[in-house]
Amino acid sequence: MRKVVIVGAGLAGLTATLRLLERNYHVTLYEQDDFVGGMMRAFDDPRTGTRREHAYHMYPNWYYNFWKVAEDLGIQHNFSPRTGFRFFYRERETNRQPKLHNPGGAQDLVRNLTSGVAPPADLFLFMYSMIDILGEELEGDGLLDKISVNGFLRGRPYATERMAELHQKFWETVWGVASYNASARSYQTFLKYGNRVPDPQFWLLRGDKQTALLDPWLAKLRSYGERFELCLLHRLDTITPARDGRIAGLTFQKVDKSPSIFRDWKPLTTAGGKPVPPVKVDVADADVIMAVTPGAMANLLTGELINLDPSLGQLDYLEAEPMASIALHFKGTLGGITDDVTALMNTPYQMTFLDYSKVWPGLTSTLLYVTASDIKALLPLEPERRDRSGRLILDLDAPKTAIDYLLQAFRMNVPFEPSDIDLKATSLETNTGEELFANAVGSWRHRPETTCRIPNLFLAGTYVRNFADVSTMEGGVATGVMAAEAVRAKSGEGAEIPLILPEAYPRDLFRAARVALAPYAASAKAWSAYSDTMARLGIRLPGLSDPFRADSAVLQEVDRILRELLAGRPVSGPRQGLGPLYWQDGESDKHRAA
Numbered sequence: 264m265r266k267v268v269i270v271g272a273g274l275a276g277l278t279a280t281l282r283l284l285e286r287n288y289h290v291t292l293y294e295q296d297d298f299v300g301g302m303m304r305a306f307d308d309p310r311t312g313t314r315r316e317h318a319y320h321m322y323p324n325w326y327y328n329f330w331k332v333a334e335d336l337g338i339q340h341n342f343s344p345r346t347g348f349r350f351f352y353r354e355r356e357t358n359r360q361p362k363l364h365n366p367g368g369a370q371d372l373v374r375n376l377t378s379g380v381a382p383p384a385d386l387f388l389f390m391y392s393m394i395d396i397l398g399e400e401l402e403g404d405g406l407l408d409k410i411s412v413n414g415f416l417r418g419r420p421y422a423t424e425r426m427a428e429l430h431q432k433f434w435e436t437v438w439g440v441a442s443y444n445a446s447a448r449s450y451q452t453f454l455k456y457g458n459r460v461p462d463p464q465f466w467l468l469r470g471d472k473q474t475a476l477l478d479p480w481l482a483k484l485r486s487y488g489e490r491f492e493l494c495l496l497h498r499l500d501t502i503t504p505a506r507d508g509r510i511a512g513l514t515f516q517k518v519d520k521s522p523s524i525f526r527d528w529k530p531l532t533t534a535g536g537k538p539v540p541p542v543k544v545d546v547a548d549a550d551v552i553m554a555v556t557p558g559a560m561a562n563l564l565t566g567e568l569i570n571l572d573p574s575l576g577q578l579d580y581l582e583a584e585p586m587a588s589i590a591l592h593f594k595g596t597l598g599g600i601t602d603d604v605t606a607l608m609n610t611p612y613q614m615t616f617l618d619y620s621k622v623w624p625g626l627t628s629t630l631l632y633v634t635a636s637d638i639k640a641l642l643p644l645e646p647e648r649r650d651r652s653g654r655l656i657l658d659l660d661a662p663k664t665a666i667d668y669l670l671q672a673f674r675m676n677v678p679f680e681p682s683d684i685d686l687k688a689t690s691l692e693t694n695t696g697e698e699l700f701a702n703a704v705g706s707w708r709h710r711p712e713t714t715c716r717i718p719n720l721f722l723a724g725t726y727v728r729n730f731a732d733v734s735t736m737e738g739g740v741a742t743g744v745m746a747a748e749a750v751r752a753k754s755g756e757g758a759e760i761p762l763i764l765p766e767a768y769p770r771d772l773f774r775a776a777r778v779a780l781a782p783y784a785a786s787a788k789a790w791s792a793y794s795d796t797m798a799r800l801g802i803r804l805p806g807l808s809d810p811f812r813a814d815s816a817v818l819q820e821v822d823r824i825l826r827e828l829l830a831g832r833p834v835s836g837p838r839q840g841l842g843p844l845y846w847q848d849g850e851s852d853k854h855r856a857a
Contacts, residue, residue, distance in 0.1 A: 270499050271554035276292060278740045278747070280491070291544075295499070296521035297496050299495075302739075318588035319467065319634070325457060326735070327764075345602075347363045365464045366461075366464070376390075381429060382794060384794070388422070388423055394773050397458065408446055409705055410704065421787070449706075453732070455768070481493075497517060499514075499563065550754075552721045553723070560578055564576070572715045574711060589634075589635075593685060614636075616633040644665045646665045657686065711728065
């Protein structure tokens with residue numbers, strides 16, 4: 264029976280373990296924490312007496328490899344659909360929470376343009392820019408991987424400040440990377456798969472990750488009996504190469520608590536205070552899958568390993584981003600909160616939130632999960648303080664800890680009193696021990712493949728090259744499948760492990776839409792500039808209406824063009840009398856879609 268050692272029990276490691284167990288391999292899974300899940304973790308915190316998670320997660324339709332695992336685990340019904348995102352605007356007299364419905368698809372175009380998230384002209388340009396980027400040839404090591412999302416957008420003649428800010432908010436709140444650093448190639452990849460199956464936009468778990476996802480997953484792995492071994496609180500310390508170019512051994516250090524959660528973790532000691540001897544694992548006759556973060560993998564590299572495969576040295580070029588999440592428990596219910604993922608506009612730390620009490624069954628008081636994607640300025644601070652009874656010590660008037668600053672900013676948008684908070688249950692968690700891989704400009708050429716020159720070493724994780732590209736759950740699952748299949752293909756034992764590739768519309772369709780809608784983009788840019796100028800001057804001209812208003816025939820015409828393109832039908836130019844600003848008679852033939 265073939266033996267495989269997998270290091271890291273995140274989604275990639277769990278997926279590789281499952282697929283290899285199904286094919287009669289013996290798998291030993293090592294994890295540094297006392298729980299599994301990685302970035303998808305959930306664990307019981309003895310300090311707060313609550314089950315904690317690392318933020319909420321969204322599951323789009325095109326995560327086919329993840330959905331296949333969910334089906335195999337029998338948990339495909341543990342999810343509820345959501346059709347878009349809300350944007351929270353704090354104003355003088357009210358809080359506005361407009362919503363973008365399935366923004367990746369054409370079916371909600373008119374409704375989104377008049378949603379109130381931004382002026383209609385800027386919203387049109389926001390959606391047109393997605394069409395534009397989808398029409399570009401930016402794959403592989405080409406141009407798009409070498410320019411940022413913001414750089415691509417700012418170079419377009421139709422760009423407006425509000426349009427660019429919407430992309431910035433969307434990218435940074437979801438992936439924690441500023442759009443001026445994020446790879447345009449990665450953005451294109453995410454858009455093209457989401458655009459193909461946009462409704463619903465994504466799904467949410469109906470319950471905490473431990474109960475609804477990880478417990479069923481572990482139960483499935485343990486059903487394989489002695490062929491599965493799970494070793495928790497084992498932190499990999501050394502990879503030892505052999506003279507024949509293989510990996511000969513792994514040395515693990517036993518630790519007293521989870522390093523990715525607790526900064527004060529220590530090597531495990533005996534009752535007498537002596538260090539527990541390291542665990543040395545002979546892998547000379549086994550295959551090793553490293554399913555850890557790129558930072559953790561880079562820290563394990565030595566000169567000997569890089570000599571065996573110099574490409575592994577490229578891992579030091581990859582970047583990771585810290586982020587934080589707050590489990591904000593209230594004593595009672597908080598009104599005015601929807602069940603949608605909501606982004607806070609015009610606030611520091613790039614914050615979003617979701618009301619778990621609207622998603623999880625059985626919660627009788629409000630539980631908001633608040634994420635902050637830009638927390639570098641807060642990293643030098645102590646995350647939180649607690650008294651001897653375990654109650655959180657807050658000072659929102661004179662902040663001293665990271666959670667003080669985050670809740671101070673959050674309260675500016677969602678009003679509450681500190682006395683409303685359950686101070687025992689509320690907690691802050693950061694991923695500083697296991698940071699999220701960032702799809703930064705130029706990162707694709709530095710990302711490794713699943714296999715390398717070391718014949719019994721395989722890599723898995725969102726940083727490994729894969730079709731999903733962006734650091735997502737699907738990327739983790741997909742690279743787990745890829746690593747398991749590479750092990751299987753090498754040994755030739757067991758049935759092939761298939762990787763499910765999502766479909767995407769052909770690039771020529773978006774090129775055609777880009778041409779067909781270009782005159783409308785010119786009009787929207789002109790109208791946006793006009794509106795801004797009039798606002799600065801304090802002038803409002805009577806009788807001049809917005810050509811992108813809700814009942815405008817222009818919107819209906821744009822909607823018609825997109826629907827005809829998606830259906831594969833020939834598209835004519837604008838109908839007579841419907842041309843917006845700068846559309847001249849006779850121009851339709853010049854701009855007719857190919």
